[in-house]
Amino acid sequence: MPNWVDVASEAACPEGSALEVVAAGRMVALYHTSDGMFATDGMCAHQGGPLGQGQLCGKIVTCPWHGWQYDVTTGKHELSSIHLDCFEVKVEAGRIWVDVTE
Numbered sequence: 436m437p438n439w440v441d442v443a444s445e446a447a448c449p450e451g452s453a454l455e456v457v458a459a460g461r462m463v464a465l466y467h468t469s470d471g472m473f474a475t476d477g478m479c480a481h482q483g484g485p486l487g488q489g490q491l492c493g494k495i496v497t498c499p500w501h502g503w504q505y506d507v508t509t510g511k512h513e514l515s516s517i518h519l520d521c522f523e524v525k526v527e528a529g530r531i532w533v534d535v536t537e
């Protein structure tokens with residue numbers, strides 16, 4: 436059963452940007468790409484850096500701490516087999532919702 440959580444206004448995450456939010460007690464990173472909204476675990480798999488504060492370029496986010504890069508559409512680390520958890524995202528009535536079902 437989906438667990439949709441209202442996390443932010445659409446205006447808070449314009450295209451080309453990332454945003455750090457909390458959903459059901461979990462840090463989540465939102466990304467607004469030209470292909471739509473995506474969401475991953477907000478903590479980098481390296482040392483827990485805040486991916487929602489990272490630089491988004493196309494579909495690649497760069498962790499602000501040490502530069503690890505991930506494809507935000509899949510959660511896959513660019514240079515290894517590491518994967519971040521990914522979440523479904525929807526936008527309704529100007530609000531961004533994330534499904535944080537375990």
Ligand code: FES
Binds near residue numbers: 483499500501502
């Ligand atoms: S914590 Fe993200 S690259 Fe080190």
